[in-house]
Amino acid sequence: MKLIEVYKCLCDETRLRILHLLSHRPLCVCHFQEILSAPQVKISKHLAYLREHALVETQREGAWIVYSLPAKPSRELTANMKCLQDCCRENAVFTADLKRMAKALANCDGPLADCCKPKTKSKTGTAGRSTAKA
Amino acid sequence: MKLIEVYKCLCDETRLRILHLLSHRPLCVCHFQEILSAPQVKISKHLAYLREHALVETQREGAWIVYSLPAKPSRELTANMKCLQDCCRENAVFTADLKRMAKALANCDGPLADCCKPKTKSKTGTAGRSTAKA
DNA sequence: TTCGGATATTCCGCTTTACGCATATACGTC
DNA sequence: GACGTATATGCGTAAAGCGGAATATCCGAA
Numbered sequence: 001m002k003l004i005e006v007y008k009c010l011c012d013e014t015r016l017r018i019l020h021l022l023s024h025r026p027l028c029v030c031h032f033q034e035i036l037s038a039p040q041v042k043i044s045k046h047l048a049y050l051r052e053h054a055l056v057e058t059q060r061e062g063a064w065i066v067y068s069l070p071a072k073p074s075r076e077l078t079a080n081m082k083c084l085q086d087c088c089r090e091n092a093v094f095t096a097d098l099k100r101m102a103k104a105l106a107n108c109d110g111p112l113a114d115c116c117k118p119k120t121k122s123k124t125g126t127a128g129r130s131t132a133k134a
Numbered sequence: 135m136k137l138i139e140v141y142k143c144l145c146d147e148t149r150l151r152i153l154h155l156l157s158h159r160p161l162c163v164c165h166f167q168e169i170l171s172a173p174q175v176k177i178s179k180h181l182a183y184l185r186e187h188a189l190v191e192t193q194r195e196g197a198w199i200v201y202s203l204p205a206k207p208s209r210e211l212t213a214n215m216k217c218l219q220d221c222c223r224e225n226a227v228f229t230a231d232l233k234r235m236a237k238a239l240a241n242c243d244g245p246l247a248d249c250c251k252p253k254t255k256s257k258t259g260t261a262g263r264s265t266a267k268a
Numbered sequence: 269t270t271c272g273g274a275t276a277t278t279c280c281g282c283t284t285t286a287c288g289c290a291t292a293t294a295c296g297t298c
Numbered sequence: 299g300a301c302g303t304a305t306a307t308g309c310g311t312a313a314a315g316c317g318g319a320a321t322a323t324c325c326g327a328a
Contacts, residue, residue, distance in 0.1 A: 003221050007145035012286085013138055029305060041288065044306055049285095063295045063304050076221045083217040087137050087210045146316080163275060176317065178276055197274050197325045270328085277322065284315070292307070298300085 005053045006076050010084070013093075014038060015046045019069075020094050021101055022056060023081050026068035035100040139187045140210050144218070147227075148172060149180045153203075154228050155235055156190060157215050160202035169234040 009015055017036055021027055027035075032043045047067055050056040055077060059066045069081070088094035143149055151170055155161055161169075166177045181201055184190040189211060193200045203215070222228035 003225070004145060004147055004150065007141055007150070011138060011141035011145045014286095016138065016141070039288080040305070041307090042286085044304095045286080048306070060295090065305065079217045079220050083213045086213050091137070148316095173318075174275070175277090175319085178274095179316085182276070194325090199275065272327090273325085275322100275324075277320105279320085280318090282316085284313100286313080287311085288309105290307100290309085292305100294305080295303085297302085 002074065003076050006055065006074075006080055009050055009053050009055050010080065012046065014042065015050060016084070017094065017097055018043075018046060018050065018067075019055065019081070020084060020088055021097055022067060022069050023085055024098065024101070026059075026066050027101070028061070028064045028066045030064070031101070031104050032067075034104050035097055136208065137210050140189065140208075140214055143184055143187050143189050144214065146180065148176065149184060150218070151228065151231055152177075152180060152184065152201075153189065153215065154218060154222055155231055156201060156203050157219055158232065158235070160193075160200050161235070162195070162198045162200045164198070165235070165238050166201075168238050169231055 010019070014036065018032060021032070021035065029040070029043060029047065032038070032047070033040055036043065047056065051058060051067075054070060054074070056067050057070045059068070070077070073081070144153070148170065152166060155166070155169065163174070163177060163181065166172070166181070167174055170177065181190065181192075185192060185201075188204060188208070190201050191204045193202070204211070207215070
């Protein structure tokens, strides 16, 4: 019953918010920490849970790990992510998450993978890791 | 976060099968026991859980209690029940449940509420409570 | 009122889960 | 190599979930 596994992943608020964010675009761990205002270990464990159940995939980018929805999602996941987007549209928590995501990404000068790079040769100088509070 | 409550209800196999059955038609408790081959206490508890979270409604019919999806389901429930039906279509467990449901109802001579009535003035005489093993 | 059937509830044990702390691992830079 | 940062994992604990046995409640019939 693979469907149950999907629902088990969806029935925790942190995981639900993570998946909702990922339904819009891939993100790295530090972004989740910032957007959800949650400690690293909490984010990391929920991401591990999602990964173990094949609801997310990872790709290492240097020291950072980018999480995304699977390239070939199961039928159940596809259906539920679509349903989730429908349900989230008017939900304050989720829409606030999207705003924070936009803000977090705005603090990055470049594509996702770049936003977490150390500012050794950063163009603007203000860009840095998103975990570094301004 | 009402959506979480819905997912919490969906993430147990017994509850999921109950909701799937109810998405087709109302049923009384004894039917669930027969269709799911589960003990009374187990069914009853999961139904109570669903009722507490407003995913099902009850209507007493004499000694029996008929469960059904709410007359005015929430947006989240509507979306997820539709999603569930999509996901279930080719699933062996759920399609088998539907077959058992048809069989259980066939053993009843009449509309749902009648199938659980004692055979005091039953027409055919063979019809009885669905819990009464043939 | 008593009885039997349908359903709900309580109590108990077991397993799972969520969380935080501390620590470990992986990577890039020097 | 050492060091700092990003992320993961192990451990302990508190809470929640699930199942079953026993019991309680509700209802209709006699």
